[in-house]
Amino acid sequence: MPATDAPRPVVLDRREGPFGEVVLRERGDDFEIIANGCFLMDTSDGRSERLLIDAALAALPAGRPGPSVLIGGLGVGFSLVRAATEPRWGRIAVVEREQAIVDWHLGGPLGRVSGKALADPRTEILRTDLVAHLRTATERYDALCLDIDNGPDWTVTQGNESLYSPAGLAACHARLTPGGVLAVWSAQPSAAFEQALRNAGFRAVRTEEVAVARGVPDVVHLALREH
Numbered sequence: 001m002p003a004t005d006a007p008r009p010v011v012l013d014r015r016e017g018p019f020g021e022v023v024l025r026e027r028g029d030d031f032e033i034i035a036n037g038c039f040l041m042d043t044s045d046g047r048s049e050r051l052l053i054d055a056a057l058a059a060l061p062a063g064r065p066g067p068s069v070l071i072g073g074l075g076v077g078f079s080l081v082r083a084a085t086e087p088r089w090g091r092i093a094v095v096e097r098e099q100a101i102v103d104w105h106l107g108g109p110l111g112r113v114s115g116k117a118l119a120d121p122r123t124e125i126l127r128t129d130l131v132a133h134l135r136t137a138t139e140r141y142d143a144l145c146l147d148i149d150n151g152p153d154w155t156v157t158q159g160n161e162s163l164y165s166p167a168g169l170a171a172c173h174a175r176l177t178p179g180g181v182l183a184v185w186s187a188q189p190s191a192a193f194e195q196a197l198r199n200a201g202f203r204a205v206r207t208e209e210v211a212v213a214r215g216v217p218d219v220v221h222l223a224l225r226e227h
Contacts, residue, residue, distance in 0.1 A: 012109060015100040019157050022100045024109070031076060031110060033101065036157070040150070041075050043113060048185060048210040048218035049078035049147060055208055055220050056143040056183040057086065066090030067142035070175070072130040074101050077114030079145060084117035092122045093141070097129040131163050134171040142180045144172055151186030152193040152221075164193060169200035176225040184221040197223040 007028035014023045020036040032042040041049070053069070060067055069089055071079050074096035083092045096102050102125060104110040105118060117123060126133060130148055149155045152164040162168045172182050182202065186193070189207055197205045202223035209217035 013100065013104065017098055017100060019097065019159075022098050024100070024104050026109070031113075033076060035098075038150070043076050043078075046076075046078035048220065049075070050082040051208060051210055052145045052147060052183050052185050052220050053079050053082040053086070055222055056145050056181045057088065059181040059183075059204070059222055059224060060142060061179045064142060064179075068093070069143040069145055070095065070141040072144065072146035073148040074105060074114075074125070075147060077105060077110055077117065079147060080114055080123065081117045083145075084120045084123060090122065091124065091141075092120070093124045093126055095126045095128060095130045095133050097127070099127065102127060129159075131159065131168065131171075134163075134168070134175050137175060140175055140177045140180070142177050143183065144176060144180070145183045145185075146172075147185035149186075151188055151219075152184065152190050152196075154187060164196065166196070166200060169196060169202075173201055173225055178225060178227045180225045182221075182223045182225070186219050186221060188216045189219050190221070193221060197221065201226065 009025040009027040009032060012024045012026050023034040025032040025034065030043045033040045067089060068091040069083055071094045074080065074094050080094055083089050105114045149160050155161050194205050194207065203226055204224045206222050208220045211217050
């Protein structure tokens with residue numbers, strides 16, 4: 001029998017926002033998010049998005065009660081869902097600048113992924129830009145788990161580049177509690193970003209890999225703020 005063709009994507013919603021076009025597509029049993037024509041993520045796997053949360057929690061000092069986490073980017077909801085399944089986390093704040101993505105979760109198809117996590121009393125959705133929030137907020141978090149691009153070397157919008165600059169990493173450092181952890185998802189390793197983290201005053205900089213079906217592994221860059 002000949003192999004069947006892969007299912008074609010079906011556009012469920014398409015919106016123009018302040019940062020360009022975002023599209024939600026359904027492909028077979030999976031959902032995909034496309035931003036300005038660039039594939040961001042889908043619901044087919046999620047291992048690296050879950051690692052983003054697990055690795056951050058494992059890197060925190062042992063015995064820290066109810067640590068807070070700021071998740072940068074709601075996406076398809078895998079990182080939020082992982083955090084909500086872990087009782088050790090205290091406050092779970094999620095920054096998402098695209099109203100469309102928030103809507104797809106709160107009242108749309110992605111609610112089947114994230115509905116239980118969104119109903120968790122620890123969860124709060126902050127509808128704002130991550131870069132602006134890091135630079136203007138006053139609260140601190142025990143962990144920052146950031147997944148708003150395909151990596152430090154492959155940003156979705158030009159404005160996101162500042163997050164990985166010395167000023168952006170200084171803002172991340174300032175938003176962490178002493179001993180807090182910064183975790184950054186990337187579609188590929190970046191030795192230059194590792195060095196940028198060290199230059200910004202982070203310690204224990206390392207990279208964890210997640211194998212993918214084809215190509216280089218997804219990675220999570222990890223770094224700790226000094227006490």
